[in-house]
Amino acid sequence: MNNRLNRNSEIPLYQQIEQIIKEKIVKGEWPAGTKIPSQRKLADIFRVNRSTVTAAIDELTASGLLEGKRGGGTKVTNHTWKSLSAVRPLDWTSYVRSGIHRPNSTTIQEINRQEFNEGMIRLGTGELSPELLPYRQMKEVLAGAEAEKLSLGYEEPKGNRYVREAVAEHLKRKGVNTSPDSILIVSGALQALQLIAIGLLKRKSAVLTERPSYLYSLHVFQSMEMRLFGIPVDESGLDPAFIPACKKQYGADLLYTIPSFHNPTGRQMSEDRRKELIRISKAYSLPIIEDDAYGDLWLDGPPPPPLKAFDQDGSILYVGTLSKTVSPGLRIGWVAGPEPVIERLADIKMQTDYGSSSLSQWAAAKWLAGGLYEQHLATIRKKLKIRRDAALRSLKAHCQAIATWEKPSGGFYIWVTFHKPLPLNTLFERALKKNVLINPGTLYDKEAKQSIRLSYSYASISDLEKGIRTVAELARELM
Template sequence: MDWKPDFTSETPLYEQIKTFIIHKISLGEWAVGTKIPSQRALAEHFGVNRSTVVTAISDLIAEGLLEGNTKGGTRVINNSWNLLAASPPPDWSSYVQAGIHYPNLLAIQHINRAEFQEGMIRLGTGELSPDLLPTERMKQIFAESSANPFTLGYEEPKGNLYLRKQVAQYLQGNGIQTSPSNILIVSGALQALHLISVGLLQRGSSILLEKPSYLYSVHVFQSNSMKLVGLPMDEEGIQASQIGRYKKGYNASILYTIPTFHNPTGTLMTEERRQALMKACTDEGLPIIEDDAYRELWFDEPPPLPLKARDPHALVLYLGTLSKTLSPGLRLGWVVAPEPVIERLADIKMQNDYGSSSVSQWAASEWLGRGLYQEHLIGIREQLKMRRDAAVQFLHTYFAGLAKWTVPTGGFYIWVELTVDVPMQILFERAIKDGVLLNPGSIYNRHTGSYLRISYAYAKLHELEWGLKRVAILIRDLVGK
């Protein structure tokens, strides 16, 4: 809601609020069955006394537009045109509740909204700062002439052929030997996961993955009645020795892993563990989804080769993306898989969106084909390493005695474990009131409530320091230290 009452108007504030709510209802924005914000929340948003909101709500209840009770809150039960209609309007809330795709966790919904509040310091955001995005170079690329054909029409089902050739050549540098026919261009790695969930796996399947994992924060598999089964991690990555037992115990269909600069822990899977993981999955005949979104964000030395680079039995579905390194706004990534799998996923993708943006594909092919992407990565690594060092120093300064952490060797994240007993929901809410947005560990595993995912990629350095200092003060206030 971006409306505010006019305190200079002669119209009483409660009447202005009534008019606003009636307007929302009459337009159908607050449909019948909608639970409106609480009186306290409305009062805070409008900047008025709660009694003013109570008066407005009471009038609307008396007029038959709203209904309130102590347990269920206040809901819309009527609208202006329903008073004249021969039959009641649809109850859109029931439709919303009947949808088969699970809603986001409430904390995720709250974070998604708060991220765009002006002045909010985002300590957990998993994307590059606008300061690090190559905006000016992108403008130049579009202004310059190119031998690469440009189209505003649709691309072929697997994606632009020139781009797929460039991706295949780029992947050779990471030890992955593939061809354009084995590559599907997708609108980011998340779309790839959705295509896999509906195109390759049966309803009711079990998915093995690290615990914690980014995948818990989205419902791409759960919405298709699939179960996520977390395997324990250690400092070398997912514990490969457990795969056989978990695969049999849960009749698992596939394993999802982020072996390189894991989200949210930042863990880099060792070479030895990668070999053990591939052996365990080969022995069990268990396919792997390798999400390699953060591979290029190493600081001191390149990470071990991808799992896909050691895959003679075509066990691995490999996901790559430009969202973490070049531009989240391009919405562009790729899947590398056996050709029948690519054909299947391409068919489903065409049914969903008729292909990723042709403009984005052209831009991506320019970055890769002209060698600009590799040049860009050098600068991004330098900037992220500097930010990582600063974040670690801020943690040492402000979180001493409150938490412990491991310094990542790449990626975006520091997985901070609080060593004091803090009510995380209260910390989350108080931080937002102070203009600091956190990503609690429970988003990535409900049993990791004492963790925070701290990202050094997004906030400016002075914001990062101020935000961490403020959170540390809140923690000390909550625990009495």
């Protein structure tokens, strides 16, 4: 909206703003009932004094287009349209509230929005920092398109053949033998979970997972009325000894696990534990979704082979992605599993988005097949290790007296638990005011009221230090 203001115009700025807002209302972009941005936010957007915004809002309120809300805020009135026509305006609000899918938690919505504010120190963001993203190599890949067989049409339901072959080769290097026919290309690991939720499970199904788990921060299963049950985690990972009881008590239908560099705890499941998990889940006919998003991001040494490498009878759906290693924006991931399951998921995928971007699939094939992926991994492992060690140093300097944590041997995350209870929401808000964005532990386990997930992958090393120091100071005040 800002770029429509003309600062050299004879028309006062407040009147220009009034006009811009009026247009948004008249065009239906802000329909009746819309809560408009706060005056502070509008002042930011238009880069004017708050008094200028206040003058515009006052005019619009006087003309009956806006009204103050109880409890603060300003919304677009309903009676606007009554005066213009006899027809009641469409009440989108009821539509927005009544969809089947749950909205993201307000904390996550706030995080999603704040992440795009410049100057924010993002201590919770689970992505590679822009400085770690391979822009140069991607440009080279794209420039090389001349000689390549680019695909602009729809792809096969399971995805482009070349990228599936490249994924099969990639998995072979990790000890997983699977054919391209047993692989589905998806738009990131999250979509794999979405397809599994709507394609393989009944409503009310019970899904087991680590506690805490990334899965709790999503609504992918919960929106389909499925129930999540958390299994305790020890230093070797999820403890499969709890499975029999869960199976008996909840009739568990599926187990979701991140065995390597778990999100959010950073823990690694040992090889013995992996074999034990497979043995027990087989005995109880419990299929497993293995999320291996972080497996290639080891820092001190490779993790044990994926669960899928020990899978003898196709009871594991293996999920991988390029989002954490090459580019989240590519939106390319994969699922490997029994063919009838993969075909079912492919059919559902065709029904929801007709397949993933062929441009992204083509680029992914180039990355995986040409050795570029492995080269790039070697570079970012080094850089992530430096970041991890810096974060650990900052933690030691500022948090030793107030919190505990473990050194992760790969991935992006350190799970920091404060010694004493503290109001996490207040910590989140106060940190935000100081331009530090954190991910409260309650996103991953509603009982984890003393923990935060710290990510060393995104913020710069100096920001990591600054951000950790700020959070430590705020936490001390609140404890």
